[in-house]
Amino acid sequence: MPLQISERVKALAAQAQADLKEQFDRIDAIAEENTQKVLSAFQKHRVAEAYFAGTTGYGYDDLGRDKLDEIFADIFHTEDALVRVQFVNGTHAISCALFGALKPGDTLVSAVGAPYDTMLGVIGVVDKGPGSLKSYGVNYRQVELLDNAPDPAGLAEAVKDPAVKAVLIQRSKGYSTRASLSVTEIGALCRVVKEHNPNAAILVDNCYGEFVETLEPTQVGADLVVGSLIKNPGGGLAPTGGYIAGRRDLVEGAAMRLTTPGIGKECGSTFGANRSLYQGLFLAPHTTAQAVKTAVFAARIMELLGYRTEPTAQMERHDIIQMIHFGAPEPLKKFCKGIQFGAPVDSFVTPEPWDMPGYDCQVIMAAGAFIQGASIELSCDAPMREPYTAYFQGGLTYESGKAGVMLAVEELLAEK
Numbered sequence: 001m002p003l004q005i006s007e008r009v010k011a012l013a014a015q016a017q018a019d020l021k022e023q024f025d026r027i028d029a030i031a032e033e034n035t036q037k038v039l040s041a042f043q044k045h046r047v048a049e050a051y052f053a054g055t056t057g058y059g060y061d062d063l064g065r066d067k068l069d070e071i072f073a074d075i076f077h078t079e080d081a082l083v084r085v086q087f088v089n090g091t092h093a094i095s096c097a098l099f100g101a102l103k104p105g106d107t108l109v110s111a112v113g114a115p116y117d118t119m120l121g122v123i124g125v126v127d128k129g130p131g132s133l134k135s136y137g138v139n140y141r142q143v144e145l146l147d148n149a150p151d152p153a154g155l156a157e158a159v160k161d162p163a164v165k166a167v168l169i170q171r172s173k174g175y176s177t178r179a180s181l182s183v184t185e186i187g188a189l190c191r192v193v194k195e196h197n198p199n200a201a202i203l204v205d206n207c208y209g210e211f212v213e214t215l216e217p218t219q220v221g222a223d224l225v226v227g228s229l230i231k232n233p234g235g236g237l238a239p240t241g242g243y244i245a246g247r248r249d250l251v252e253g254a255a256m257r258l259t260t261p262g263i264g265k266e267c268g269s270t271f272g273a274n275r276s277l278y279q280g281l282f283l284a285p286h287t288t289a290q291a292v293k294t295a296v297f298a299a300r301i302m303e304l305l306g307y308r309t310e311p312t313a314q315m316e317r318h319d320i321i322q323m324i325h326f327g328a329p330e331p332l333k334k335f336c337k338g339i340q341f342g343a344p345v346d347s348f349v350t351p352e353p354w355d356m357p358g359y360d361c362q363v364i365m366a367a368g369a370f371i372q373g374a375s376i377e378l379s380c381d382a383p384m385r386e387p388y389t390a391y392f393q394g395g396l397t398y399e400s401g402k403a404g405v406m407l408a409v410e411e412l413l414a415e416k
């Protein structure tokens, strides 16, 4: 039985795709360059079947794990890396990086307004229980956005204090309304920090940004990048985990925090995950491009229907997130339902807004993923508040992402 898509939606989709030819060519060119970058790292490190065997227990001498660290370090142009299935999510990896870089009495600065929601509990801006940076005596300051954009003068002022030992730059917008940062913009912020406080470590929350451009933040001045393996760099295949890549001392600090002082990177078995991590990384530049194409397709079709999008369909992309402003709760809910109906997994359930912990309003989430919570797979979520904006991301293949978007538009336009 074919998917139920009307002639009207098919025509809109054809128009949207035709309008995106040049944008798709740009995305393909980036994927090609990044694929070559990954392939050459695999070849340099002589990836072979033996790397996939993995270990159990302590995980000593896990060849595949240690080589994957080296491969990530090459791809991100860094001294070292830590790629582990023991990171439970991106928040955990960022948390380890921060705890590794900061001591009591130090100050952390967030460079572009409030960080991602889950980081507030880590830093201690909101009380989520014991163990926050704040509870260990690490101070925190954030540079507010100026006209919803980075404020380099404010950043210069904030980092001058010699107690500032780490600066967190978040590449993607998270649930904020600012634009995601380009690697070039991150480079400019890094220069400001280096000029006014050369001792502060620059940590970039790289979530959703990997492989969207041909450069990564560590090539323009960042000391460390951190991200989740169930987003871009896992290529849709990594079953869980996170990565950190950067300066050797910072990676070591994070490793000591992930495991324990004296053990660091030496332990951590991979129990059969290595093959998926390698294959996922190999696919990641392509998969990321599929998600970016799905995002711009969604943007274009919604623009044709008169909705406001950010970024617009034709803009240069800095991450895989697509914002669509619905302006009212009902169309937003219908769109999310349609995305769910278009998923390969759990297509039969209906998402409803719910009181998600940590949010001051209800949140609706549509996702039907092979890997729980994987947002490199087609997914859409939205806080149920003005301006009723959907945050849309993922799509393992453009073809399936496109079908999901068409079904969402079908649901949106349905008279019921």
Ligand SMILES: *Cc1c(COP(=O)(O)O)cnc(C)c1O
Binding pocket: 089, 090, 091, 092, 116, 118, 170, 172, 173, 174, 205, 207, 208, 228
């Ligand atoms: C996804 C994400 C994180 C980490 O989220 P987890 O759900 O813990 O993996 C952190 N920062 C940003 C900007 C993100 O998009």
